[in-house]
Amino acid sequence: MSEKTSRILSRGLLHTVIILIAVLWLIPTIGVLITSFRPAQDVANSGWWTVLGNMFDSARLTLRNYNMVLSRLGVGRAFLNSFIITIPATIIPLSIALLAAYALGWMKFFGHTFVFMALIALLVVPLQMTFIPVLRIFNKLGLAGSFPGIWLAHSGYGLPLAIYMLYNSISGLPKELFDSASIDGASSFHTFLYIVLPLSVPIVASLAIFQFLWVWNDLLVALIYLGGTPDVAPITVQISSLVGSYGQDWELLTAAVFISIVPSLIIFFSLQRYFVRGILAGSVKG
Amino acid sequence: MAKVLLKGVSKEFGKVIAVKDFTLDIKDGEFIILVGPSGCGKTTTLRTIAGLEEASAGEIYIGDKLVNDVPPKNRDIAMVFQNYALYPHMNVYKNMSFGLRLRKVPKPEINKIVRRTADLLGIGELLDRKPKELSGGQRQRVALGRAIVRDPRVFLFDEPLSNLDAKLRIAMRAELLDLHQRLKTTTIYVTHDQLEAMTMGDRIVIMNEGVIQQVDTPQVVYDHPVNRYVAGFIGSPSMNFLSPTIVKENGNFYAADKDYKLKIPGDKAKLLKDYVDKEVVLGVRPEHIDTKATKRDHDPGGVFSASIWVVETLGSEKLVHIRSGEKYTLIARLDPHADIKTGETVEFVANMNLSHVFDKETEEIVF
Numbered sequence: 001m002s003e004k005t006s007r008i009l010s011r012g013l014l015h016t017v018i019i020l021i022a023v024l025w026l027i028p029t030i031g032v033l034i035t036s037f038r039p040a041q042d043v044a045n046s047g048w049w050t051v052l053g054n055m056f057d058s059a060r061l062t063l064r065n066y067n068m069v070l071s072r073l074g075v076g077r078a079f080l081n082s083f084i085i086t087i088p089a090t091i092i093p094l095s096i097a098l099l100a101a102y103a104l105g106w107m108k109f110f111g112h113t114f115v116f117m118a119l120i121a122l123l124v125v126p127l128q129m130t131f132i133p134v135l136r137i138f139n140k141l142g143l144a145g146s147f148p149g150i151w152l153a154h155s156g157y158g159l160p161l162a163i164y165m166l167y168n169s170i171s172g173l174p175k176e177l178f179d180s181a182s183i184d185g186a187s188s189f190h191t192f193l194y195i196v197l198p199l200s201v202p203i204v205a206s207l208a209i210f211q212f213l214w215v216w217n218d219l220l221v222a223l224i225y226l227g228g229t230p231d232v233a234p235i236t237v238q239i240s241s242l243v244g245s246y247g248q249d250w251e252l253l254t255a256a257v258f259i260s261i262v263p264s265l266i267i268f269f270s271l272q273r274y275f276v277r278g279i280l281a282g283s284v285k286g
Numbered sequence: 287m288a289k290v291l292l293k294g295v296s297k298e299f300g301k302v303i304a305v306k307d308f309t310l311d312i313k314d315g316e317f318i319i320l321v322g323p324s325g326c327g328k329t330t331t332l333r334t335i336a337g338l339e340e341a342s343a344g345e346i347y348i349g350d351k352l353v354n355d356v357p358p359k360n361r362d363i364a365m366v367f368q369n370y371a372l373y374p375h376m377n378v379y380k381n382m383s384f385g386l387r388l389r390k391v392p393k394p395e396i397n398k399i400v401r402r403t404a405d406l407l408g409i410g411e412l413l414d415r416k417p418k419e420l421s422g423g424q425r426q427r428v429a430l431g432r433a434i435v436r437d438p439r440v441f442l443f444d445e446p447l448s449n450l451d452a453k454l455r456i457a458m459r460a461e462l463l464d465l466h467q468r469l470k471t472t473t474i475y476v477t478h479d480q481l482e483a484m485t486m487g488d489r490i491v492i493m494n495e496g497v498i499q500q501v502d503t504p505q506v507v508y509d510h511p512v513n514r515y516v517a518g519f520i521g522s523p524s525m526n527f528l529s530p531t532i533v534k535e536n537g538n539f540y541a542a543d544k545d546y547k548l549k550i551p552g553d554k555a556k557l558l559k560d561y562v563d564k565e566v567v568l569g570v571r572p573e574h575i576d577t578k579a580t581k582r583d584h585d586p587g588g589v590f591s592a593s594i595w596v597v598e599t600l601g602s603e604k605l606v607h608i609r610s611g612e613k614y615t616l617i618a619r620l621d622p623h624a625d626i627k628t629g630e631t632v633e634f635v636a637n638m639n640l641s642h643v644f645d646k647e648t649e650e651i652v653f
Contacts, residue, residue, distance in 0.1 A: 176371030179338050184385035184432075185359035194384070198375040 029261075036255035037061045043251045065255040073246070074230050075256045078238035082260070084147055085222070085234050086215045089154035090208055096155070097162035098170075098204065102196050104163070105171030106178060107188070116167075122160040130156075131224050138225060145232060150225045157221070158211050169203040170196055205271045212267050216260075235260045287471055288349035288362075288439040289314045290335065295344030297330050304330040306496040308344065317466050317473045319487035321480055322519070327496035328476045332442050335474060337361050348440060361440075364433035368445040370425045372417040372432075378404070379413040382431045403435045406465075423454045430462075434469070443475040447482065459485060480520050484508070492516050514649040517569050517642060523605060526575070526616040528568040529646070532561040541568050541643070545610040549587025551639050554653045558643065566652070567644040572605065574640045575618035577626065578633040588636040592616070594628050608634065 034048040039062050051060055070076040103109070104116055134153065135144060143149030173196070181191045219236040226232045228241060239256050246252050290312040297305040305327040312318050320328040333339040335346060337358035346353050353361050364385075372381050379400055386396045404410045407427045417425055426446065433441055446462075447455045463486055466473055477483055483490045484504045492499045492507065492515075500512045511517035517525045530541035530548070539555035539562075541548045548568075550558060558566075578589055592610040604620045618634065626632060643652040 174369065174371065176367040176369055177373065179333075179336075179358075180365070180367060180371040180373075180432075181384075182338065183336060183358045183363065183365050184436075185388040186384075190388060195373060 032254045032257055032261075035250055036065055036258045037063070038251055039064070040249065040251050065251045066259070069252055069255045069259065073242060073252065073256070074238055075235065075242075075259060077230060078233055078235040079259060081232055082216060082234040082236070083263075085150055085154070086212055088147075088151045089158070089215045090211045092151055093155040093158040093162050093211060094204060094208060097159055097166050097207075098197070098200065099192070100159075100163045101166035101170045102192050104167050105173075106191075119160055119163055123164060127157050127221070135224060144225060145227050145229060147232060150222060150232075153221055153225050154211075154215050154218070158214070162207050162211065165207055166200065166203060170200060173199060209267060209271050213264055216264055287314050289316075289347075290440055290472060290474065291345075291347040292331075292335070293345040293347075295331070295334060295346060296342045297327070297334055297339055298342045304496055305334065308496075308498060310491060310498070310501060312472060312474065315470045315472055317463075317475065317486060317488045319483040319490045320474065320476045320493060321483035321490055322478065322493035322499075324478055326493040328478075328491075328493050329444055330496075331493075332365075332444055332474060332476045335440075336363055336365050336442050362438050363440045363442055364436050364438040365442040365444065366429045366433050366446045368448055370417070370429040370449075372425060372428055374417055377414050377416055378409065378420070378428050378431075381417070381428055382413075382435050385432070385436050399435050400431075403431045406434070407431050422450050423458065426450060426458060430465070434465075439472065441471050441473040441475075443473065445477055446475075448477070448479070455482075462486065481522060484520065492519060494519075510651075511642070512651055514567055514569065514644040514651075517644070517651070521571060523572050523617045523619070525569045525571050525642075528570070528614055528616075529565055530568050531563060531565050532558050534562045541566070543613070545592075545613065546590035548590065548636060548638055549585075550643075551585070551587070554643075557653050561643075561645075561652070565646050567646055567649070569642040569644060570616070570636050571640070572617045572619040574637040575608075575616065576635055576637075577620065577624060578635045580621060580624060581635050584635040585638055588638045589633055590636065591631055591633045593631045594626055597626065597628055608632075 031048045034051050035043060038048065038051065038060065042060060054060070070079075104112065104119075134156075138144040138149050138153075143152065177195055178191060181195050186194065216234075217236060218234075219240060222234050222237050223240075226234070226237070228237055230238075233241075235256075239253070239260060242253060242256055290310075292308050292310045292312075295305060295308040296303065308327075308331055310318075320331060322328050330339060334341050335348075337353065337356065341354060348361055348363070373384065376384065382400045382403065383396045386399065391399075400413070401410065404413055407430060409424060409427045409431060412420060412424060412428070417428070420428065426449075429446070443462075447458050450458060459482065475482075475486065483492075487504055489501060489503055490507055491501045494515050500507055500516045502510075507516060508520055511520065514527070518527065528541075528543065530543045530546070532550075533540050533542050533547075538552075539550040539558050541550060576584070578584060590610065592608040594606055595609045595615065596607040598605040598607075599622065602622060604622050604624055604626075606618045606620055606624075606626060608616050608618055620626070644650065645652060
């Protein structure tokens with residue numbers, strides 16, 4: 001067997017294994033997707049995989065479940081609430097973390113080491129520990145059950161890791177870039193805006209993905225600080241309450257679940273290239 | 287354009303003294319080179335002039351203005367870094383115009399200056415490229431361009447050529463000199479490469495352990511080093527050092543060891559009267575050693591015999607490592623066609639008129 005054929009074989013084997021794993025992982029999601037389009041009777045009588053035989057038989061697929069979930073079961077409102085919660089709860093902590101990481105990385109100030117150590121310490125505090133004291137404060141301030149309250153909570157929980165990750169990346173930028181900028185006449189803020197920010201796009205994007213997904217999928221924090229009021233409940237809270245009242249109606253639950261997955265998928269696929277791309281290549285000869 | 291004056295400048299990092307009592311008067315339009323081994327404080331000095339480091343003591347003047355408390359951006363200087371420090375996310379045009387944009391120069395003006403400078407440096411076609419799409423030499427030019435567009439009063443170069451390959455380095459050396467002749471901007475250039483220092487500088491400043499050793503034109507530094515350090519640092523291959531004892535016989539002075547006895551020329555001998563019977567350091571440059579056979583009008587006092595250990599043939603010359611006994615090795619720079627073979631014992635002659643003697647304790651030059 002020549003070297004080339006053995007390489008093709010081993011690569012083929014690797015690809016087969018990867019594809020198998022991917023398919024295995026996808027099966028539950030595909031099941032959810034198909035079930036969400038099936039009429040209630042069919043769901044009760046047969047498994048979702050029976051659809052696979054005759055994919056384009058329109059009698060066996062319907063949009064009724066989505067219509068029902070969105071308009072009558074409050075998922076539409078909850079979906080909107082989720083966005084109202086998630087977008088600021090991603091932007092606020094990342095903006096603060098960027099400034100903080102730049103300061104920690106490149107500025108000298110009193111208490112620098114202390115702030116940094118405190119930050120590391122905060123990384124290991126489990127968020128469950130904070131519920132009671134924070135909720136008491138929120139109650140006093142009237143923030144409980146409101147959007148600003150949960151923005152604040154998610155920002156707080158997201159900040160330590162975000163600062164730490166951004167600190168690692170920003171403090172690793174070549175010193176000469178900062179020297180050069182300062183000779184070119186850039187103030188600290190200019191340097192942040194024109195040098196640090198553009199060069200941090202990949203790491204900010206990946207952090208944004210994590211923070212977005214974490215807030216979007218969060219049930220616990222929302223339940224604690226927002227309660228179940230339909231006005232403010234995000235989609236996760238809404239679905240969990242649907243499980244209580246519509247536990248038997250799989251076609252409705254799967255439709256609601258699939259609605260809640262869609263934004264995560266969009267976010268991931270639109271920003272995923274930032275996971276891979278290293279924008280710094282070529283700035284400094286190594 | 288401006289003169290630069292440093293008066294007793296020191297820089298300490300905690301307990302480490304990086305630069306000590308640095309005083310230097312740089313003339314308007316001068317190309318001055320700071321040279322020394324790594325860690326000698328040359329880059330720190332440059333960064334202090336730039337304002338990137340604060341001087342612990344002393345005064346820095348650019349033009350007639352004391353700039354110790356002036357931030358880098360207001361010192362009217364431009365700096366080129368060893369690794370170029372191009373902004374990786376900006377194209378060449380934006381890299382070059384960054385400083386001008388921050389200074390709110392009108393757009394048409396910026397456009398004119400950047401294009402003119404890019405053409406001057408031969409990078410006019412590259413303005414839309416990102417740094418990572420450029421070769422090392424092109425990046426170097428962009429970094430230069432970024433410095434030039436600002437039309438500063440002083441250029442600061444921090445080892446700008448050391449990331450380039452040998453051939454490009456020689457080409458860029460000439461280009462930099464040509465550029466300096468055209469722009470006539472005061473230039474302070476840091477390098478660890480003594481060859482760069484010799485070929486480029488109007489004057490060179492040799493530093494060691496944070497202290498200036500000597501400041502002078504390349505030829506003077508080469509011919510008249512002030513101490514053993516400078517003598518050994520400048521020149522390649524470097525000066526040969528021997529440790530003879532000075533002996534006086536019949537009114538003549540000799541530098542003698544077990545294997546050789548070299549006569550000190552009369553006019554220099556009188557400088558050695560305090561060194562009789564003491565050990566000194568004798569320095570002889572490789573080109574001042576010849577075989578006795580080829581050197582017709584040689585000084586008979588400089589003859590010694592040694593065996594040939596290694597011969598390096600470079601085409602334009604032969605570098606011959608010679609040994610006498612086990613005690614010392616010297617390098618001689620000989621004619622490429624010199625007829626010598628490894629292992630032979632040959633009579634050599636050292637030009638004692640051009641040799642130097644250093645005090646063994648202080649390492650200062652005696653002559």
